[in-house]
Amino acid sequence: MPEELAATAHQFEDLAQQHEADELGMWVFLGTEVMFFGGLFLGYTVYRHVYFGAFEAGSHLLDLLLGAVNTSVLIASSFTMALSVYAAQKGRKKTLITCLILTMILGSVFLGIKGVEYGQKFHHHLVPGYDFNPEGNFPAHMSLYFSFYFIMTGMHALHMIVGEGLLLVVLILAAKNRFTAAHHATVEVVGIYWHFVDIIWIFLFPLLYLIGGR
Amino acid sequence: MAGHIVSIKLYALIFITLLVMTGVTTAVGYVDLGRWNIIIALAIAIFKASLVILFFMHMKYAGKLPRLVFASTLLWLAILITLTMSDVLTRSWDHPPQGWQSLSTSGQR
Numbered sequence: 001m002p003e004e005l006a007a008t009a010h011q012f013e014d015l016a017q018q019h020e021a022d023e024l025g026m027w028v029f030l031g032t033e034v035m036f037f038g039g040l041f042l043g044y045t046v047y048r049h050v051y052f053g054a055f056e057a058g059s060h061l062l063d064l065l066l067g068a069v070n071t072s073v074l075i076a077s078s079f080t081m082a083l084s085v086y087a088a089q090k091g092r093k094k095t096l097i098t099c100l101i102l103t104m105i106l107g108s109v110f111l112g113i114k115g116v117e118y119g120q121k122f123h124h125h126l127v128p129g130y131d132f133n134p135e136g137n138f139p140a141h142m143s144l145y146f147s148f149y150f151i152m153t154g155m156h157a158l159h160m161i162v163g164e165g166l167l168l169v170v171l172i173l174a175a176k177n178r179f180t181a182a183h184h185a186t187v188e189v190v191g192i193y194w195h196f197v198d199i200i201w202i203f204l205f206p207l208l209y210l211i212g213g214r
Numbered sequence: 215m216a217g218h219i220v221s222i223k224l225y226a227l228i229f230i231t232l233l234v235m236t237g238v239t240t241a242v243g244y245v246d247l248g249r250w251n252i253i254i255a256l257a258i259a260i261f262k263a264s265l266v267i268l269f270f271m272h273m274k275y276a277g278k279l280p281r282l283v284f285a286s287t288l289l290w291l292a293i294l295i296t297l298t299m300s301d302v303l304t305r306s307w308d309h310p311p312q313g314w315q316s317l318s319t320s321g322q323r
Binding site: 020023024030035046072078081082083086205208210212 | 217219220222225226228229232233236237239240242243244245246247251252255256257258259263266267269270271272276277279280284285287290291294295298299302303319
């Protein structure tokens with residue numbers, strides 16, 4: 001297996017060990033990411049506990065349908081990402097490239113819908129620190145809810161943009177025939193990152209959009 | 215282990231389950247169930263995240279080291295949440311933090 005030998009860095013016994021080390025590195029990084037987002041989720045939970053009524057009122061101003069559609073779009077992108085890894089494992093270059101492009105398109109659709117939602121918030125004067133002046137009566141602390149909304153969805157969107165960049169790198173490497181059925185750790189590691197960003201949204205959706213009944 | 219290949223059939227099954235659960239959690243969002251809204255929503259979210267971690271992220275087939283790292287991640291997250299919430303939930307909030315009150319009663323910012 002001269003090809004496998006060439007892909008193995010000199011500090012590893014074999015390609016399988018290198019592959020495991022690559023994945024381990026991503027899991028350690030995601031551990032730090034969980035603590036980062038955990039801090040945001042915790043801050044959100046504390047203030048939601050203290051000012052529940054204001055958070056509920058703020059939540060009901062979000063577009064639940066757009067949020068649900070976006071959740072489905074992101075889950076679909078995770079599915080195509082999983083298929084990308086499958087194609088890489090089987091050494092099918094064409095399928096890999098198709099699935100990677102589909103993942104990037106679905107990710108862009110998510111960001112586009114998020115952009116539409118942000119546009120609505122600006123239109124309705126719901127942007128704390130810039131233009132917070134909602135129509136009619138609103139609870140005194142509703143701006144706090146929207147601060148959390150923009151910071152949490154904004155940090156998530158930033159991770160999506162980073163993910164799109166990573167996918168582009170994987171796409172270029174795939175087009176250059178840099179992956180084989182044995183050597184494709186990059187696809188797997190980027191896949192794990194992409195799924196993690198999906199999981200963050202899986203928790204953001206109920207916490208931000210689904211407070212109380214509508 | 216790292217080389218395990220999950221079948222397309224299983225991936226598709228997970229995908230459909232995730233979509234159905236998204237539909238369920240959205241539908242429940244239109245019904246007022248009091249405190250049960252958040253409990254149901256979070257239970258569904260944890261179920262969905264578990265499916266993604268186990269099958270899409272291959273944790274079910276991972277070696278000991280990734281499992282250990284993942285378990286310690288959950289442990290530190292649990293410490294963060296438990297210690298903070300044990301303070302917040304046992305505190306009397308007759309006087310919520312003043313800074314935000316004075317900022318938002320003016321209706322600005």
